[in-house]
Amino acid sequence: MKKIFLLTLSFLIMGFAFASPNIQGDFSLNGNINFDNNFETTLTNDATLNLFLLSKSNNVKYTIKNNIKIDSNEDISNEIEQAYLQFRIPYKDNYLTFNMGKTPLDIGGDWVYNSGTPFTNNPWIASIKTKLYQREDFSSLNLEFIAKLPIQDVDKKIGARFTYDVNNKYFGTFETTFLTDKTESILCGGFNGTLFFDYGIYGKTDLQNINNFEMSLYLLKITSVSIFKFEMAYFNVYNSLNILPTVAYNINSKATLSFGLNTKIATNNYSIELTPLSIFSYNIVQGLDFQTQYSYSKDTNNNITMTITHKF
Numbered sequence: 001m002k003k004i005f006l007l008t009l010s011f012l013i014m015g016f017a018f019a020s021p022n023i024q025g026d027f028s029l030n031g032n033i034n035f036d037n038n039f040e041t042t043l044t045n046d047a048t049l050n051l052f053l054l055s056k057s058n059n060v061k062y063t064i065k066n067n068i069k070i071d072s073n074e075d076i077s078n079e080i081e082q083a084y085l086q087f088r089i090p091y092k093d094n095y096l097t098f099n100m101g102k103t104p105l106d107i108g109g110d111w112v113y114n115s116g117t118p119f120t121n122n123p124w125i126a127s128i129k130t131k132l133y134q135r136e137d138f139s140s141l142n143l144e145f146i147a148k149l150p151i152q153d154v155d156k157k158i159g160a161r162f163t164y165d166v167n168n169k170y171f172g173t174f175e176t177t178f179l180t181d182k183t184e185s186i187l188c189g190g191f192n193g194t195l196f197f198d199y200g201i202y203g204k205t206d207l208q209n210i211n212n213f214e215m216s217l218y219l220l221k222i223t224s225v226s227i228f229k230f231e232m233a234y235f236n237v238y239n240s241l242n243i244l245p246t247v248a249y250n251i252n253s254k255a256t257l258s259f260g261l262n263t264k265i266a267t268n269n270y271s272i273e274l275t276p277l278s279i280f281s282y283n284i285v286q287g288l289d290f291q292t293q294y295s296y297s298k299d300t301n302n303n304i305t306m307t308i309t310h311k312f
Helices: 002-018
Strands: 021-035 041-056 060-071 076-091 094-102 124-134 140-148 157-165 171-180 185-195 197-206 209-222 226-235 240-250 255-266 271-285 288-297 301-311
Touching: 140 171
Parallel strands: none
Antiparallel strands: 021 041, 021 301, 041 060, 060 076, 076 094, 094 124, 124 140, 140 157, 157 171, 171 185, 185 197, 197 209, 209 226, 226 240, 240 255, 255 271, 271 288, 288 301
């Protein structure tokens, strides 16, 4: 914890030194009701505060994102979601981009099921990225050397990431990442693009244990009044196939209604577990939103959450 505090403090000092910071965030009040089929009820509530600090100049960027949660017992938890410094220096006809800290690498996209990344959360890393070449049609090949740092955990790896930006009407980006240490050699990657749907197909395996592999797929279609998402993932080590379709409908300029059905299929015995989900979101005034969510599963039974959020 002391290491994290010192790193965060160092980044803050550097951020204020490079440029004037921009502070954003949101504050939420959350209520949660859980009840079983016999209507035995449990009620909890909490408050969360997210702070987002961004300091940016021409070649230097500093970001910190912090989450504070206070529950009904006045227990306080604190999580640093992002804390990184990014800068670039000229190199030949392009730049070398340096990235250090707890950072989102945006590998494989931001989805519930994402087999295109070797990381489950934003990792503490140090990396160097450069563009190997770029064509006149703006397609480009990029290389990033990555070192996973053992700051919050003992995991440390080194490797590289290649991204090829195609940027035509069918394909967006091809990418592959390889990270290794003495016990694991993680290889993952895939591609995305547009073919009626926005789509992405990704996979991941451990080359030292090839039975430990997974694959994921997403489809996305956005219209003027609705959003359709479809996600699917297969985890070989768990013999599990997960399917998550979600439909969101814009009732009007302020209200949105969403439905989802998370389906988990155990492929070894073909048992099925269904988790329905519905969400109603309403914009009260600019910067103030209300949301209520209902879900059901065998583990949590019936669950209703209500949240009011102020963004600033």
